Amino acid sequence: MARDVSDTTPITTRAELVAWIADGEKPRSEWRLGTEHEKIPFYTADASPVPYEGGRGIRALLEGLQARTGWEPILEQEQPIGLFDEAGGGAISLEPGGQFELSGAPLRTLHETADETALHIDHVKAVGQELGLGFLTLGMSPLWTRAQTPVMPKARYKIMTDYMPKVGSLGLDMMYRTCTVQVNMDYESEADMVRKLRVSLALQPIATAIFANSPFTDGKPNGFLSRRSAIWLDTDRDRTGMMDFAFDDGFGYEAYVDWALGVPMYFVKRDSTYHDVAGASFKDLFEGRFARLPGERATRSDWANHVSTLFPEVRLKRYLEMRGADVGPPEQIVALSAFWAGLLYDSAALDGAWELVKGWSAAERNRLRADVPTLALKAEIAGRSVREIAREALALSEAGLRRRAFKDAAGQDETRHLAYAQEIVETGVTPAERLLERYHGAWNGSVEPAFRECVF
Template sequence: MSSPSATSDARLVESKAQLVEFLQSGSKPDRTTWRIGSEHEKFIFHRDGFGPLSYEGGDGKPGIRDVLQAFVKLGWNPVEENGHLIAATKNGASITLEPGGQFELSGAPLESIHQTCDETSTHLREAREIGETLDIGFLGLGFHPTLKREDVPVMPKARYDIMRSYMPKRGSMGLDMMLRTCTVQVNLDFASEADMVEKFRIGLALQPLATALFANSPLKEGRPNGFKSLRSHVWTDTDPDRCGTLPFVFDESMSFERWADHVLDVPMYFVRRGNKYIDASGQSFRDFMAGKLPALPGELPTMEDWKDHMTTLFPEVRLKTFLEMRGADGGPWSRLCALPAFWVGLLYDTEAQQGALDLIKGWSADDVAQMRDDVPKMGLMTEIHGRDFSALAKEVLTIADKGLKNRAKLSSMGETEQGFLNSLWESAETGMTPACQILHKLNGVWGGNANRVFEALSY
């Protein structure tokens, strides 16, 4: 989840036109200015017993605060809220604290996947060093493999208190989303409104395929859960107001203004004033703009309030001043680099983007919704117009591979970005996703012991 920005935009919002202009300001007609922002979350566990870390720690064991302090000792800058260390920043990147103690690395906007993968690898090497010192491990999965919801420690961040109270009113699995899931995502630029719409449609249409390829959450409370991606299923009953496949994006009317209208119609969670979060759950941003917000009567919102509100929407693709691709489970090291390669290959090359558009042009919003419903359980066996996702994956990866080749962004060793797709090619060709591999091992060499996942798959 997003955290507050370092600087606050205090401009008052007095018209919808301002909100549309803000979205429009993300357009970057010069492709050389396009950047890649990668993000990933991971669980932290004690190596002795595989239990979770509380914030404070205790009984001689470290807590989440100690982990953050260890990153600060490695040169990261501390961020506090109400006296609690809750995040750290360095070189345009940030480490933020999720509701159940998950750690998220939000990377800096970078030019190539070589750079984003180097950034991720540097961070994970630091995490491994800290893990050796504190006797903890870091695990990339889409859903926690063993913990019950009530056993997850709660982190001291004020916005999460409001969300924990409100979410059960809107769906049965919102608390699971907050406390027991991890994801990997990539943030991408667009040239114009028309380019944004094309990228948004491709992202929504192919997001179920990304979910299938990155599926990595087949366990719940120590047993198989019947899904390839339980994380993806959790989102289907989290909050219908702010989740889903957004069928209006496929309408001719899709535009920055149409997206602004959608965001305005999503009920609020909170208003932030300094480090204080004011509960505005269920209230209307439109009322806020009219000075009629019950939580702050007579007060008008600022642009910072609008930015905060946008972070509380959780669709499969989310628009801010860039596009976020949000459909993948957290996973192994190679998949953290593969996710940006998948989407950059499709969306940062003109030929590849057109190829992706041609591929999905016969798909309806209902088709996309059906794939979204099917993929958490079916994975690569999901179908679209009679084709299973294994076949579709090969076609889409061919397009992405061509896009990465055309980009010709070379590493210091003269390699293109195409190699970052290798783990996805393997899944497409074998039908084995990370979830399938976990289940195969659980039923084989692990002898049914789900705790083996911590030893086998930690970073």
């Protein structure tokens, strides 16, 4: 999440909301990948959390990165809360508990994604080392309690923090203690969007299983392989989940807009002020009967910001955002993008993926979603194991990447970026299970070695 949008153009019709999403359509020649990943900073001296302020805090990290990269600061109340690359389109932002996020630029190939990820990590590590900071490659904070976790000075997060306990028991854990990796994908038409959304929704738990990497909380095993994924099941049911309606006949932009209109708002931003309207209806703002801010009408900014606060397993904005995976080391980050690029950006692979999932019922998809955080590759759907389905999905993705035929300077195509995921599926052992083996073995029942071994 980089910057809230600023466009004060009024929106007066539902058709304009639909058109805003439709404007994301791009011809195949312009399809790009945008990879985002979060990471938890810590002090290397004692594995303690990093506050915003202080000579070695998050603010100092942002200022050091600004000096190193030349990226422009993103300010709120005159405090830096992120950085923006005006030329390339990438951004750095802060999640509520100080998780440091790169929102990557839209790139054509996975080779570029790998290079971008490596360069960013080089920058972060260089500045971090000067400040005595390291960064975890885990999907959830493994040691600190929620009370020990720092709070970033962003007004929208204060609003969300107050609202989350009203709609779920784990929303604050989601905000302050989890880390994900996501990939953003383009579509060329409404029909293309629908096809990709349905396939990626159905297969999102498969990605969750492959990359499961959050087995520790509060200094001990938490009973899950992807605790981050499990947390989303009790965060806010109004704005999360598997979007069963996306599989209904006639689904398209309008149906998504109608769903979004029914999801309660968090805030309305006017100039630099965030107005807390949590729980209020966007439809009321849109229709000019918004009791919280009398006289206000919806703008394009309001709509774009509202859509960014919806958290289904796959989010539709002006692109499709895959949201199902825990973060991991750099090769895991790029492997996730490779998995989806091979499946969704090649027509034959997309057709094959649809054949793989089209017979699953809504009940089966939701049961899989509920089982995967605990069972990962051992979960089942329609009589088949997730590991078996993952192997088939990876084969489709590999063939799709081969047909894309984008080669690096050494003449290798993009299939090399799938190797990390393929090794997991072939062995049947997720990253989380490897960590649990170490916890019960070489780590002697402590998670503190993670702060030496599970780092960028």
